[in-house]
Amino acid sequence: MTPQGDSPTTRKIVLDGLWHNNPIFRQILGICSTLAVTNLVLNTVVMCTSLTLVTALSCLTVSLLRHWTPRNIRMMVQTLIIAFYVIIVDLFLKAYWPEMSRNLGPFVGLIITNCIIMGRCEGFAGSNKPIPSLIDGFFNGLGYSFILLGIACSRELLGMGTVLGFSIPWFTEHWDKWVIMVMPPGAFFTLAVMIWICRSIKPKEEKA
């Protein structure tokens, strides 16, 4: 489908999702469900993949159903669509990767209340065509994932001297494990520094 008229171009959607309107450091949305698992890179990869898939597919579905959804119950419909995809992800992980499912605990379920998905469904997919919505959801998910992966990599590296479980040469010999980085306060500090860096690169007036 070619973008025409008032619908934004694909290029703009992609750039908005990845950078200009990045869910995390522009909108500070949806960190709840994922920040807790950023102490290990592997957990974060699984969480971010699930989240990106759920966002993209929910946006597609919401957009496909937008003409048949009564306006006043649309929030409930969107929540149910999101919950539907989250259940699929949850069952899939339980069946094929029970270990990971145990590690992530309740956080897979919490994707449902992740504000980003709701925000994209409400803000974009509800009033746009299916294909742009799918792209929008996907790239917002990616924009979210790359920040969280950055956080996860630095936390695991500084806290345990490993990335994805592989030990990094210099860090195992000359680095004292900075345990606080893999504990909850480390996540707050790393995210704050991430936001600081990203906002300094591209400053913009915003109230949060």
Place this chain on the structure above:
Amino acid sequence: MSINQELWTALVVCFSAVFTQNILLTTFLGMCPFTSVSREVKTAIGLGAAVVFVMTCTTILNWMAYHWILAPLGLEFYRFILFIIIIAAFVQFVEMVIDRYSPKLYQNLGIFLPLITVNCAILGASLFMVIRDYTLIVTVGWGFGAGLGWLLAILAMAGIRQKLNPARIPAGLQGPGITLIIAGLMALAFIGFTGVLG
């Protein structure tokens, strides 16, 4: 387990939910309202009180729904949908009741109620309750404690941020950035409670 033991467990769970395993500072649930509504003490108290109330009630309701309806039918995987619906319906119901019987309370608390439906902490509390296999009595302690812990965290944050108003903060760090750093320091302080009461 005797009733006395269970009450004691509930108390311990409640205490640890407030301090050592604070739902906001250790599992990051409810961050969105935490960063956006924590600018004034008054609104923070309003939202916090609403969270305590809704969290206590919905964890109990969800416990009943899960153990008495879903588990016997073997439909545990429907819990996400059921929990969300129960939470949304409960919040709507409370909103109507408060609106009808106490307009004053509605003015103070009412505006926060719709916000709560999408608060991750509420759903998170219910999911933790299922995963940790709490009994009904322990669930009461857990729901109340988790809510109280959230209230405590947002209240402290609002107090600190009010004092912070005249401070000069680097441009990129203003707003959410500094909030997160303060939250990190608070989390560090709360780690100090580890080991108290088992």
